[in-house]
Amino acid sequence: MQLVVARIGRAHGIKGEVTVEVRTDEPELRLGPGAVLATEPAGTGPLTIETGRVHSGRLLLRFEGVRDRSAAEALRNTLLIAEVDPAELPDDPEEFYDHQLMDLDVVLGDGTEIGRITEISHLPSQDLFIVERPDGSEVMIPFVEEIVTEIDLEEQRIVIAPPPGLIDESEAEVASARDAEGAEEDADPAGTGEDGARKDASDHVQKGDA
Template sequence: MQLVVARIGRAHGIKGEVTVEVRTDEPELRLGPGAVLATDPASTGPLTIETGRVHSGRLLLRFEGVRDRTAAEALRNTLLIAEVDPEELPEDEDEYYDHQLMDLDVVTTDGVEVGRITEISHLPSQDLFIVERPDGSEVLIPFVEEIVTEIDLEEQRAIIDPPPGLIDDRAEIASSRDADDSGDDSGKGSEAGGV
């Protein structure tokens, strides 16, 4: 099974290094020297990692055969894909591979069906579940502990405790105007006249 583990960013320096946006919780395992990775687009790979280092909080990689800035820049936005055994599980019990989460049913803590996970979006700040609702619409669920309270792989479901307004239109909005409105309409609006 193939998993996207990184996306190549800008060239760094003049000797063929590139920045990478890491998309794995195990970069030391997936992005170490000697790792051979498939690519998307496939025409740019496979790529073999020659060296890796961290510089100013960013992972820099150099690939075999990529020796200058021009060659490194040509790899920009390429996805790096690792071949992973489908039975392999992440080291931490609270971590999941995307393929484990795809197609899980999403239900609230009180048993209300929300939909099914159709995609996982990896953003810099957090991951998002893209959930298709029974009516065909989509809802975005942040994959954070406060909202996704449990992943039950046995039952094939993700249990969520959404804040008001996340999955419905009933957001709780507090307004100072609501508190001041006593229902007295005197002095407001127009007069109603009859003939």
């Protein structure tokens, strides 16, 4: 299974380094020297990481064969894709890979059906489940412990305890994933923030605090 783990940003310096927008919570594992990554667009890769370092809080990578600023700049906005064993699980029991949660049923504590997860949006403040309701509308469910009370992978369902207005009354909470992504791009037009959005985001999520 392939997961997007990073997006290449602008060139840094003149020796082929690039800034990287990390899309994984395990950069040491996914983005270490020697890692061979597929790319999107596919013709750009595969790319092999030669060196990596942190500079001013941002990860810088150099790839084999990329030796100058022009070559590094040509990689800008390329997605880096890692091959991951579908059976692999995060070390933290409170974390889940996106693919584990996609298409799970979302229900209330009494079994009332809300919908199913069609996307996971990774925003700077929290992760959101984009849930498609039976009528085709969408609702955004914050992945925080006060709201998401149970995740049962065996039963393929998530139980939620939504606050008043989250599901039925607040139009502000009902939006498409494209709207959520657009808002993030407006806030970070260069696309260089540490948190990504939508399906090419961090490859796993962690339940947060409200």
